[in-house]
Amino acid sequence: MTNQASQATEASQPTKATTPPLWLLAELTYQCPLHCPYCSNPVNMEETFNELSTSQWKKVFREAREMGAVQLGFSGGEPLLRKDLEELVAYARELGFYTNLITSGIGMTEKRIAKLKDAGLDHIQLSFQSANADVNDLIGNKRHSFKQKLNIAKLVKAYNYPMVLNFCITAQNIREIEEVMTLSTELKADFVELATVQYYGWAYENREHLLPTQSQLVEAEQAINRYRDQQSGGPKFMFVTPDYYENRPKACMNGWGTTFLTVTPDGSALPCHSAKILPLTFPNVKDSSVQNIWEHDFSFNHFRGDDWMPSPCKTCDEKDKDFGGCRCQAFLLTGDMHKTDPVCDKSPDHHLMKTITDKAGQQASSTLKFRTVKNNIPVKMIQDLTV
Ligand code: SF4
Ligand code: SF4
Numbered sequence: 001m002t003n004q005a006s007q008a009t010e011a012s013q014p015t016k017a018t019t020p021p022l023w024l025l026a027e028l029t030y031q032c033p034l035h036c037p038y039c040s041n042p043v044n045m046e047e048t049f050n051e052l053s054t055s056q057w058k059k060v061f062r063e064a065r066e067m068g069a070v071q072l073g074f075s076g077g078e079p080l081l082r083k084d085l086e087e088l089v090a091y092a093r094e095l096g097f098y099t100n101l102i103t104s105g106i107g108m109t110e111k112r113i114a115k116l117k118d119a120g121l122d123h124i125q126l127s128f129q130s131a132n133a134d135v136n137d138l139i140g141n142k143r144h145s146f147k148q149k150l151n152i153a154k155l156v157k158a159y160n161y162p163m164v165l166n167f168c169i170t171a172q173n174i175r176e177i178e179e180v181m182t183l184s185t186e187l188k189a190d191f192v193e194l195a196t197v198q199y200y201g202w203a204y205e206n207r208e209h210l211l212p213t214q215s216q217l218v219e220a221e222q223a224i225n226r227y228r229d230q231q232s233g234g235p236k237f238m239f240v241t242p243d244y245y246e247n248r249p250k251a252c253m254n255g256w257g258t259t260f261l262t263v264t265p266d267g268s269a270l271p272c273h274s275a276k277i278l279p280l281t282f283p284n285v286k287d288s289s290v291q292n293i294w295e296h297d298f299s300f301n302h303f304r305g306d307d308w309m310p311s312p313c314k315t316c317d318e319k320d321k322d323f324g325g326c327r328c329q330a331f332l333l334t335g336d337m338h339k340t341d342p343v344c345d346k347s348p349d350h351h352l353m354k355t356i357t358d359k360a361g362q363q364a365s366s367t368l369k370f371r372t373v374k375n376n377i378p379v380k381m382i383q384d385l386t387v
Contacts (some may be wrong), residue, residue, distance in 0.1 A: 006329065007097050011094075014210075016045060018211075018257070018258075018294065018295050018304070019258050019259065019345070020067045020068035020069065020294075021064060021067060021068075021069050021259065021260065021261035021294055022068065022069055022070055022071060022099060022260075022292075023069065023070075023071045023073070023260045023261065024060075024061070024064045024069045024071065024072050024073070024097075024260050024261050024262075024263070025073045025075055025261070025262040025263070025273060026057065026060070026061075026072060026073065026074055026075065026079075026088075026263055027075050027076055027077065027262060027263065027264050027265055027273065028051070028057070028074060028075070028076055028077070028079045028081075028082045028085070028088070028265060028290050029051055029076050029077040029078065029079065029081050029082055029265050030042070030076060030077040030264075030265050031076070031077050031078065031081050032076060032077040032078040032081070032104065032241055032371075033078060033081075033104070033106045033107060033142060033145075034078070034104050034129075034140035034141060034142050034145065034371075035140065035142070035371045036129060036139060036140055036141075036143035036168070036202070036371055037136070037139070037202055037203070037205075037206045037209075037210070037369055037370050037371065038170060038197040038203040038206065038210055039202040039203070039371045040167055040201040040202070040203060040273060040274065041076075041077060041199055041201050041202065041371065042199050042201060042276055042277070043201060043202060043205060044106065045153050049266075050265075050266045050378070051265045051266065051323045052263075052265065052266070052267050052285070052286070054084040054087060054088065055279075056285065056286060057088055057268065057310050058088070058091050058263075058289060059285070060263055060267075060285050061088075061091060061092050061095055061097065062113075063127060063285075063290035064261065064290050065095040065096060065097060065307070066291070067290060067291055067294065069097070069261070070096075070097065070098060071097065071100065072092045072097040072098070072099050073102055074088070074089065074099065074100065074101050075101065076102075076103075076107070076132050076265075077105060077265070078103065078104055078106060078109040079101060079102070079252070080103055080106070080108055081107060082083040084144060084150065085101075085116070086112075086115045086116055086118075086119045087119075087376055088123060089101075089116060089119040089120060089121045090119035090120060093119065093120030093121075093122075094120075098122050098123070099120065099121050099122045099123065099257060100122065100123040100124070100125060101116065101121055101123070101124045101125065102125045102127075102166075103124065103125070103126060103127070104126075104127050104140070104145075104149070105126050105127070105148060105149045105152035105153070106142065106145055106148055106149075108155070110155055110340075112216070113152075113156070113159050114159065117159050117160075117161075120222040121161070121323060121355045122161075122162075123161060123162050123164070123302075124156050124161045124162075124163055125163075125164040125165075125166055126149065126152060126153055126156060126163065126164070126165055126166065127165075127166040127167075127168065128146075128149055128165060128166070128167050128180075128183075129145075129167075129168065129173075130145075130146075130167070130172075130173045130176065130180075131167070131173075131176050131179040131180040131182070131183040132146075132173070132176060132179065133146035133147065134172060134174065135176075135193070138147070139172065139173075141370050150187070153165070153187045153189075154187070157187070157188050162190050162191075163187075163188070163189050163190050163191075164189065164190065164191045164192070164193060165184050165187065165189040165191075165192045165193070165235075166192075166195060167180050167184075167192065167194055167195070168195060168196075168197050169194050169195060169196045169197065169212070169220070169311050170196075170197050170209075170210040170211075170212065170358070171209065171210055171211060171212045171216065171223075171361065172210070174196075174216045174219075175216070177194065177220045177223045177224060178191075178223050178227060180194065180239060181194075181223075181224070181235075182232075183228045184235050184237070185231075185234045185235060188235075189235040190236070191235060191236050191237075191238065192235045192236070192237045192238070193240060193311070194220075194224065194237060194238065194240065195240040196212065196217070196239075196241050196242045197211075197242070197333070198208050198242065199242070199244070199329075200213070200274040200277070200328055201274065202369065202371045204332060204368075205369050206368050206369055207301075207356070208247045208359055208360075208362070208363060209363055209368055210243065211244065211356070211357070211359075211360040211361075212242075212360060213360045213361040214245055214357065214360075216361075217241055217242075217245065220239070220243045221239060221241075223301045224237060224239050242351055243343045244356060244357055245353075245357060246343055247345040248318070248321075248322055248324065248343065248344055248345075249319060249324075249325025249326060249329070249341035249343040249344050250322065250326060250343075251273045251310060251322045251323055252272065252322075252323065252325060252326035252327070252328075252329075252341075253271060255304075255323045256271050256300075256302075256303035256304055256323065256327065257271045257294070257300040257301070257303070257304045258274075258304070260272060261290070261294065262275075263285055264276065264322070266284070267284045267285045267286045268282045268283070268284055268285075269282060269283050269284065269285055269290070269293045269294075269297075269300075270282055271299070271300055271303070272327075272328065273330060274328040275299075275333070276288075277328055277331065278327060278328065278331055278336040278337050279331075279337065280298075280299045280302060280337075281298075281299065282299050283297045283298075284300065303327055306319055306324075308338060309324050309340075310338055310340060312340060312346045312347070313340050316346065322341075322344075324340055324341060324342020325340065325343055325344055326341050326343075327339050329343065331340070331341065333349065333352050333356075334349050334352070
């Protein structure tokens with residue numbers, strides 16, 4: 001890597017004003033029964049192992065809560081694979097966290113959902129790969145997973161949880177947006193995220209297949225607006241588009257090290273769940289307290305504030321809105337994590353976006369690379385199911 005930041009080996013004094021981490025994302029495990037080709041987990045699956053113990057997680061929760069964290073997301077991989085999930089939820093509730101389970105639903109049973117209710121779990125976010133059973137099972141690479149998800153959605157409602165459904169929108173399923181909305185209404189979802197995939201992790205590997213074209217996005221938005229116009233009650237739909245087609249980047253993580261803290265299965269502490277790809281050395285909660293990491297670690301201070309910003313961000317009157325965009329995106333697209341996010345049309349690298357979006361829908365190779373699965377499947381199989 002050419003842009004390795006010089007590292008402070010020892011914890012240093014705080015150099016930037018810090019606000020507490022309000023959101024803690026606990027990635028309990030990278031193991032998952034599904035194999036989505038857009039998974040945001042690291043492509044390097046060696047990090048799947050060496051998970052924190054129950055008591056180590058409890059220490060993280062306690063320390064984050066003491067700093068003022070209020071929201072705790074249990075995520076993965078598939079967090080249901082952790083047998084101590086109920087114990088961790090109960091502990092987090094005892095500390096006063098609002099708790100959210102982010103799950104594929106695979107592995108959930110009525111017994112478990114009841115136990116999680118007893119533990120005080122507040123909220124469940126259930127992901128679907130598609131509104132079409134065959135496409136869903138193919139994208140997740142697991143037979144009968146759609147049927148299981150339908151059952152779990154019904155249980156989530158039966159146990160009175162607020163339910164968020166999450167549909168990852170890709171070029172493979174964007175044409176079925178109306179079916180997605182109809183299914184969500186039938187399942188009595190409270191909120192539905194129609195979230196176009198963000199290109200990190202496995203999604204970055206498969207971007208040429210997953211990225212919808214601009215006209216597909218426009219059509220999807222029109223379909224969503226038509227559906228909303230006819231709605232009386234029912235779910236609230238949120239459509240999240242990829243910023244690849246925008247002229248300004250997203251305000252990634254609300255600013256580096258201001259609000260969000262992710263802890264990975266092995267205990268790495270990150271300012272965002274993708275940050276491990278950056279040429280920075282990140283601290284581990286096994287070696288240091290959350291407070292020390294958050295306030296003093298070089299990696300957390302490195303992109304705080306605007307001292308690090310290059311031109312044109314440095315003197316830009318919009319720098320308080322988007323903080324120069326996403327560091328991971330800048331790194332993935334330019335090879336330099338310090339550069340202005342190329343999504344911004346003031347960036348000297350903005351031309352890269354057109355090069356990428358021009359290829360949307362062209363599909364240079366014929367297979368999707370599935371997370372951890374050696375036998376990648378032909379894109380044509382999905383196309384045949386969606387036409
Ligand atoms: S995106 Fe798919 S493979 Fe990745 S954690 Fe979620 S369900 Fe598992
Ligand atoms: S130049 Fe930087 S700060 Fe200004 S709008 Fe673009 S990304 Fe944001």
